[in-house]
Amino acid sequence: xxxxxxxxxxxxxxxxxxxxxxxxxxxxxxxxxxxxxxxxxxxxxxxxxxxxxxxxxxxxxxxxxxxxxxxxxxxxxxxxxxxxxxxxxxxxxxxxxxxxxxxxxxxxxxxxxxxxxxxxxxxxxxxxxxxxxxxxxxxxxxxxxxxxxxxxxxxxxxxxxxxxxxxxxxxxxxxxxxxxxxxxxxxxxxxx
Amino acid sequence: xxxxxxxxxxxxxxxxxxxxxxxxxxxxxxxxxxxxxxxxxxxxxxxxxxxxxxxxxxxxxxxxxxxxxxxxxxxxxxxxxxxxxxxxxxxxxxxxxxxxxxxxxxxxxxxxxxxxxxxxxxxxxxxxxxxxxxxxxxxxxxxxxxxxxxxxxxxxxxxxxxxxxxxxxxxxxxxxxxxxxxxxxxxxxxxx
Numbered sequence: 001x002x003x004x005x006x007x008x009x010x011x012x013x014x015x016x017x018x019x020x021x022x023x024x025x026x027x028x029x030x031x032x033x034x035x036x037x038x039x040x041x042x043x044x045x046x047x048x049x050x051x052x053x054x055x056x057x058x059x060x061x062x063x064x065x066x067x068x069x070x071x072x073x074x075x076x077x078x079x080x081x082x083x084x085x086x087x088x089x090x091x092x093x094x095x096x097x098x099x100x101x102x103x104x105x106x107x108x109x110x111x112x113x114x115x116x117x118x119x120x121x122x123x124x125x126x127x128x129x130x131x132x133x134x135x136x137x138x139x140x141x142x143x144x145x146x147x148x149x150x151x152x153x154x155x156x157x158x159x160x161x162x163x164x165x166x167x168x169x170x171x172x173x174x175x176x177x178x179x180x181x182x183x184x185x186x187x188x189x190x191x192x
Numbered sequence: 193x194x195x196x197x198x199x200x201x202x203x204x205x206x207x208x209x210x211x212x213x214x215x216x217x218x219x220x221x222x223x224x225x226x227x228x229x230x231x232x233x234x235x236x237x238x239x240x241x242x243x244x245x246x247x248x249x250x251x252x253x254x255x256x257x258x259x260x261x262x263x264x265x266x267x268x269x270x271x272x273x274x275x276x277x278x279x280x281x282x283x284x285x286x287x288x289x290x291x292x293x294x295x296x297x298x299x300x301x302x303x304x305x306x307x308x309x310x311x312x313x314x315x316x317x318x319x320x321x322x323x324x325x326x327x328x329x330x331x332x333x334x335x336x337x338x339x340x341x342x343x344x345x346x347x348x349x350x351x352x353x354x355x356x357x358x359x360x361x362x363x364x365x366x367x368x369x370x371x372x373x374x375x376x377x378x379x380x381x382x383x384x
Contacts, residue, residue, distance in 0.1 A: 024306070031268060063269065066255040070224060075224075077221070077255065
């Protein structure tokens with residue numbers, strides 16, 4: 001998706017430790033116009049899958065998921081939570097996830113009420129690197145007996161291998177920008 | 193907003209400890225069609241304020257804020273973060289917030305880059321009770337010299353007083369459903 005790649009080149013910052021900072025438009029300040037283009041692109045790639053639910057994980061995935069839902073007849077969005085709260089049902093599915101940005105492992109959880117065997121799920125997230133969050137979300141689908149119809153990612157760090165590993169296992173992972181290297185601060189996209 | 197009140201009566205659950213569970217449509221599973229009606233209503237109430245930015249706090253506010261932005265010419269959404277992450281600039285404004293659902297106090301933070309004195313800010317959140325999160329967000333605006341033009345809340349727990357206190361201080365707090373009591377599991381709305 002060229003608009004996105006151009007935006008990453010213009011406004012992204014490569015920091016030490018393989019970190020790509022895109023907080024001016026994606027995961028702190030959010031450019032909602034860009035999100036609409038992202039949602040439309042996910043729709044072109046996954047609309048035929050008859051998606052019944054979009055699943056993501058708090059926090060940065062929620063905006064992408066909600067805007068994207070509008071291009072799928074406003075199917076419900078479910079966001080997995082990173083902590084147990086007083087307003088969440090205790091009857092949950094959970095899975096462990098390693099966070100790259102938080103440098104720790106935690107459980108993500110979804111109420112059993114909101115993932116069902118009849119669900120055809122599109123998993124959405126802002127980033128994919130080693131793939132821990134996506135694997136956690138796939139685990140939640142499996143536990144519920146729901147079908148993971150696809151995985152839509154905004155930015156994939158291709159060199160970390162998580163996306164290709166999932167594709168080799170048969171998952172339909174579609175990333176709108178795959179970065180193959182960021183050496184010396186130079187961002188190189190796959191397909192370019 | 194009648195659609196919202198009817199939905200709260202139909203799908204909300206009053207739990208012990210003054211907890212209203214609305215996780216089937218607002219803050220775990222999200223009804224994006226309803227969110228679009230909510231965004232349109234916020235637009236009717238605040239459009240004349242020439243909003244330049246929507247400010248919320250992770251996680252449940254993000255979906256409401258992103259959908260609402262579409263009714264304000266897609267102004268940028270900024271969501272305050274609850275923890276310091278590797279991909280967040282260290283140059284931040286911060287403010288303490290007491291969480292009702294998490295039963296603890298934490299700092300919320302926003303990069304200085306994304307709140308400016310020229311900003312006319314609409315604060316958006318899913319719930320308002322004692323008003324701690326909104327006060328934290330107002331503090332961030334003040335620290336940045338930005339103008340808080342209004343506060344849009346989906347559900348206000350009126351009997352906890354946070355909304356009325358803010359109104360008495362001059363803030364334009366607009367809640368789409370104000371609940372005045374939930375005694376014995378019976379939800380009573382203000383104006384009804």
